[in-house]
Amino acid sequence: MEQPILRVEGLKTHFPVGGGLFAKKQVVKAVNEVSFQVMQNETFGLVGESGCGKSTLGRTLVKIYEPTAGKIEFMGRDVGSLSGQELQEFRRNMQMIFQDPYASLNPRMTVGEIIREPMDIHNIGSPKEREEKVSSLLETVGLKPDHVRRYPHEFSGGQRQRISIARTLALDPKFIVCDEPISALDVSIQAQIINLLERIQQERGISYLFIAHDLGAVKHISQRIGAMYLGSLVEVGESSELYHRPLHPYTQALLSSIPIPDPERMRSRPGLQLDGDIPSPLDIPSGCPFRTRCPHATQRCAEEKPQLRQVGSSQVACHLYE
Amino acid sequence: MEQIQNIEGLQLTPDLFEPLSEAEKNSEFIAAAPRTYLSDAWHRFKENKLALCGLVFLLIMVVMAIVVPMLSPYSYEQMDYGAINLLPCTEHPMGTDKFGRDIFVRVMYGARISLLIGFSSAFICLVIGVVYGGFSGYIGGKVDMVLMRIVDILYAIPNLLIVILIMLVFGSNVGSIMIGICLTSWIGMARLVRAQVMSLKEQEFALAAYVLGASTPRILFKHLIINCMGSIIVNVTLLVPSAIFTEAFLSFVGIGISAPAASWGTLANEARTLIESSNPIQIIWPILAICLTMLSLNFIGDGVSDAFDPKKK
Structure with missing residues (x-):
């Protein structure tokens, strides 16, 4: 709890917009000079209105967007300079859960393929070990092992979000960015997902950046909160x-x-x-x-x-x- | 009763609850049999009787094109001056032409060439178009800009002009017709795939694959292109008839496949001179073959586009 796993300093993510033949080039300052730290095994909540840059911040942390300026330090290493093997290792440790469970699972892949894919990408274990891990992950998130041959459209929103949690856990990450993982779900299912995330944190010692605009849920799960x-x-x-x-x-x-x-x-x-x-x-x-x-x-x-x-x-x- | 929890003054006691029924405990169970995307599409395709007829006709055509020239006692170039311009009879089901060649064998032999050109050029366009459009759309930015301007320039040159020039340079054979058709036909496919990939790459499942560390080809083929398979297949079913038609047109005006080899266009061209003579019926057969094949391909295309339409689920 004492050591920061993630340190962000003066982070800026700006996007150029427009700039056609006659239009003036403008800049959206989605994230502007943000600094914070997340400790080991901690949940850091991030709240704010829609459009305040929370999701952009989350996506910059997992390197979907390149930061315009500033520094991200993860597990003692500067993330900006990673490439090749080091970048793959960073990806293993830093994962993300997306907001929309209907869009975050490839509709043409079975649940088994979806959860196995991270292990295929990073070449973890033998094919048999991967199969076993898929079944055990499905059980961890409260689904049945015989769901592996099903397609995502056969599941409800809450079940899909659990599949996507199982996918991120396949790599045993140390840090998960949860980008509004519950805002697309029914209230009764929200509690289910929050409890699952908390249980996983206790069992595996994972740190979360929990992005949400639902203040009640954030208060429940987070030790510290940042308002953006x-x-x-x-x-x-x-x-x-x-x-x-x-x-x-x-x-x-x-x-x-x-x-x-x-x-x-x-x-x-x-x-x-x-x-x-x-x-x-x-x-x-x-x-x-x-x-x-x-x-x-x-x-x-x-x-x-x-x-x-x-x-x-x-x-x-x-x-x-x- | 012991108080369990106090939420804003509400007292929750155990007697307020009732146990879950057996049925509810099994709420994670899915009763329907798992079905893949393709089997789903095939199921919907079968519903369309017209498309199914088209498919059956096309399959018969393909089988006949392979088998008939092999088994028939006549070859497509064997002339018999004792039997010129015969009307359909038991020995020659479609009659003979002005050199005494059996028309039935020649039409079936023509089917080989026409279908070969149709399907292979559609396949080549598929491969080039998907890869080119896919990378252009996924990489985006300046690369996309350059690749798409190349496409625009190619698109600006008239299709027939290119084909005719290539025929002049490489001679009149199947290979040069295919090169001519493929040189420009993949453009539509590339544009289609590019547009689809551009919208799909912003979807969260593509971002998730990226965050998981997947390589660019993996994201492109396993996640993006497989999700535009529907419109790609529909586009292919349109490419096949258009290639067959281009070939038939070229052969008919006399710059395609040249005699004694026969495509449907060549046969129609040869029979054209006889249309005012004693035996005008000869032109019917190649035209009938072209029309029925086009019709069945269009029905199949229609059925396929319905089968892959997500709104018709």
Whole structure:
């Protein structure tokens, strides 16, 4: 728990858009100067509105996108310089679970082929050992070994998500980026998947980066949580701390949007309601990205971008806490 | 009763629960037999009676094309001046031509050439088009840009012009007709595969394969191209008749297969001169062969495109 397995420093992922014959070339700053650490055997939750760059951050970590700037250090090695054999080893240890269980499984492959594929790619074990591992993984995720000859379309969303978890586990990774693994599922199935992920973590000592916009689920599974807004981390703290004493105005607003199953208390709840939409990532406000929607915004917020600094046990990027 | 959990004031006690029934414990069980994609498509294809008829006709044609010239007492080039321009009779089911050659054997021999050209050039176009379009779409960026401009340039040259030029250079034989047809026909396939691959490569299963460390050819062939198999097969069923038609047209205007070898186009061309003479019926046979083959190929194409249409499931 003490040693960071993943260290991210000043990470930027920008995408050029447009730039045709007459259009001006613009840049989407999807991830803009993000730094955080994930400890061994820890679950780090990442929350934020849609379009705030959470998924881009996750995809940059597993090298689907190349970072524009910044450094990713995984298990003590700089990820940016990996190639060949080292890159394959990195892939073995860093895996990803995708959001949409209907799109993340190849419809032309049987479940057995899907789960065996990682071992085929990395040449792990003999064909017989691979078959055995596929059956044991299916049991781990609560499916039956005789499902190997079935095709993905024969399964429900929750079952498919479990198949895709089994696929990532085939490589025995040390770190899994979970990109909203439960947001496409029914509420009753969500708990099932969360419990499965927690059990796997206890059994195998895996670290998670858990991306979600469902705050309840994130609080349940994560030890620490980072709140993201327009490509920047605005607050990082212990899970319970962040929930009970949110510091950043954006985190406060996020938390006050969690519904309470009691209309009386819901109505009387104090809290911050946000107006308007998240600004376009093509045109991020100067200074603090949140200032256009922040009730406490001052002149200083427009001029200077606040950096993450320690306040109590949390880190927060806001000029209010100085 | 002991309190188990307290969620926002709600008391949960064991007597609120009832045990799962046996049926619910088996909720992971799937009753239907597993079915592969192709067997599914074949099942739907069989439903289309017209397409099935087309397939049967085509198979009969292929078998006859192989067997008839082998077993018949006449060869396609054997002339018999004692039996010129005969009408259909028991010895010559389709009659004889102006040199006394048996037309039935010649039509079947022509089927060999026409079907050979149709299927092999479709196969060559399939291979070139899928590989070219697949890499172009998957790699994208500047590579895609260059590859697609090459395709645009090739596409801008009239198809027939290329074929005729190649026939002039390499002579009138099956090989040069096939080169001529293949040189431009793969373009449609390449564009189709490129477009499909470009949209599929953003899908999460392709990203998942990438994150797992799969190589580019593996992602391309095992994950992307196998998922556009439906439209590729449909495209092939259109390539075959168009190749047969191009060959027949070239032979008919006299720059394709030359006598004494016979394709359907050559036969029609030879019979053309007799159309006002005593025996106008000769032109019927090659034309009938072309029409029926085209018709059955089109029916098959129709059936195949329905069978692979995901919306018709």
